[in-house]
Amino acid sequence: MTLARLKSLEDEMKKCFRCSLCKMIPLPVVASPAYSDGCPAARRYHFHGYSGSGKQIMALSLIDGRISADADLAEIVFACTTCGLCDVACKFIMEAERHQVNMALREYLVEQGVAPRAIKERADRLQQYSHLRKRADIRSGDWARDLGLKVLPVDKAGVLLYPDFLASGAGAAAAAGARKTAAILRAAGVDFGILGDQEPDSGLFAYWTGHRELFTRLAENTLGKLNHVGVETVVVTSGATLGLIRSKYPEYAGQARVDVLHVTEYIERLLREGRLTLPRAVNHTVTYHDPCYLGRQSEPPVVWQGEKKVDRGCMTYTSPPRPVNTGANGVYEAPRSILRAIDGLNFKEMWRIREYAFCCGGGGGVPDAFPRLAESAAAHRLAEAADTGADLLVTACDHCLENFNRCGEGSGEKRIPVKNIVDLVYEAMNPDAARSRL
Numbered sequence: 001m002t003l004a005r006l007k008s009l010e011d012e013m014k015k016c017f018r019c020s021l022c023k024m025i026p027l028p029v030v031a032s033p034a035y036s037d038g039c040p041a042a043r044r045y046h047f048h049g050y051s052g053s054g055k056q057i058m059a060l061s062l063i064d065g066r067i068s069a070d071a072d073l074a075e076i077v078f079a080c081t082t083c084g085l086c087d088v089a090c091k092f093i094m095e096a097e098r099h100q101v102n103m104a105l106r107e108y109l110v111e112q113g114v115a116p117r118a119i120k121e122r123a124d125r126l127q128q129y130s131h132l133r134k135r136a137d138i139r140s141g142d143w144a145r146d147l148g149l150k151v152l153p154v155d156k157a158g159v160l161l162y163p164d165f166l167a168s169g170a171g172a173a174a175a176a177g178a179r180k181t182a183a184i185l186r187a188a189g190v191d192f193g194i195l196g197d198q199e200p201d202s203g204l205f206a207y208w209t210g211h212r213e214l215f216t217r218l219a220e221n222t223l224g225k226l227n228h229v230g231v232e233t234v235v236v237t238s239g240a241t242l243g244l245i246r247s248k249y250p251e252y253a254g255q256a257r258v259d260v261l262h263v264t265e266y267i268e269r270l271l272r273e274g275r276l277t278l279p280r281a282v283n284h285t286v287t288y289h290d291p292c293y294l295g296r297q298s299e300p301p302v303v304w305q306g307e308k309k310v311d312r313g314c315m316t317y318t319s320p321p322r323p324v325n326t327g328a329n330g331v332y333e334a335p336r337s338i339l340r341a342i343d344g345l346n347f348k349e350m351w352r353i354r355e356y357a358f359c360c361g362g363g364g365g366v367p368d369a370f371p372r373l374a375e376s377a378a379a380h381r382l383a384e385a386a387d388t389g390a391d392l393l394v395t396a397c398d399h400c401l402e403n404f405n406r407c408g409e410g411s412g413e414k415r416i417p418v419k420n421i422v423d424l425v426y427e428a429m430n431p432d433a434a435r436s437r438l
């Protein structure tokens with residue numbers, strides 16, 4: 001099945017003419033030669049095979065029988081954060097689907113049993129237990145046990161708070177972010193609840209690492225719960241979970257029938273409606289890291305009906321022209337408008353932003369299988385943040401936070417602390433409103 005999927009993308013692979021532009025952010029938007037790299041893998045390994053283009057060529061070679069699906073090939077294919085920069089950079093010059101090929105190639109290699117061992121082990125655990133918590137005695141509702149929150153569906157509420165990463169391995173920073181999000185929703189008078197110990201794993205790791213069947217099962221389970229728990233709105237705390245549900249679920253499991261929003265989108269709405277106020281100044285110069293799956297990877301997939309045509313024996317095109325996801329319609333404004341709403345914050349942009357943001361290194365199973373690649377991407381991004389003159393880097397995804405924290409706060413002169421955007425919102429709230437059992 002995965003071979004058929006890979007073969008169905010042959011036209012996309014053949015559209016690669018090896019210009020190498022997918023290794024960089026598009027030249028017209030380069031604002032600093034020091035920060036023009038786009039692909040964390042090509043930047044670290046310096047071989048074309050690691051780039052988005054390299055994967056197109058390897059996938060074509062594989063389906064043509066010129067190379068075989070073995071562990072050596074997998075070592076290159078999986079050394080990739082699935083950040084999707086190559087996809088949007090290539091789309092700057094042509095209509096082609098690089099990310100789809102990258103993921104289909106992973107899925108085929110997983111089916112052939114040649115994925116890197118660290119990824120296999122984690123996926124086996126996910127297959128067996130349907131979650132990635134490190135110890136059996138940790139429950140997905142532990143982070144909120146003392147908060148007295150409503151637990152759905154026994155209790156009823158209009159909004160579900162879904163901090164998915166807690167079900168998939170629970171970093172302390174993610175738990176703290178979820179607790180602060182709960183305090184913010186409380187302060188704004190939102191009628192919300194959680195799923196407690198019944199919270200499902202969204203399947204993020206399975207998607208990232210090409211475990212197609214496992215991801216489909218976890219996504220269908222999660223979607224069933226979100227659709228039937230009786231809420232109108234689901235608020236997710238992790239940028240990666242938002243991208244997964246909004247952009248990837250439709251192909252694998254179906255469309256959510258409830259409004260699924262990232263916490264920054266929901267907080268922006270609360271601020272706009274005057275339900276949340278931020279009266280306290282937070283004195284920092286900050287810069288913001290766009291998480292890949294909250295940004296370019298969160299666009300709903302394009303729905304298109306038409307046919308593929310071939311001109312001059314080799315030029316393929318679509319009729320009518322097929323719209324493509326360029327990454328420009330991800331979640332970019334909500335976090336920025338929150339930062340602009342906080343008194344005392346001086347906000348400075350980095351050089352690579354929005355759909356051309358450089359990845360933190362935390363996606364695609366890379367921290368498990370290729371920790372040096374994860375570190376190199378994080379260090380490069382942290383250096384860019386420090387070079388803006390900011391004293392604080394803010395992000396909006398648990399996986400970015402986790403990877404930045406794991407890899408340190410930069411090296412040498414380029415050190416900068418990293419915070420979750422909800423930390424700043426919490427600090428800016430009225431102290432009485434913020435008072436909570438935290």
Ligand code: SF4
Nearest residue numbers: 016019020022053090
């Ligand atoms: S994937 Fe696109 S940008 Fe990269 S080398 Fe091929 S054609 Fe050029």
Ligand code: SF4
Nearest residue numbers: 039052080083084086
């Ligand atoms: S998805 Fe990201 S890391 Fe992977 S090849 Fe493309 S740009 Fe490089």
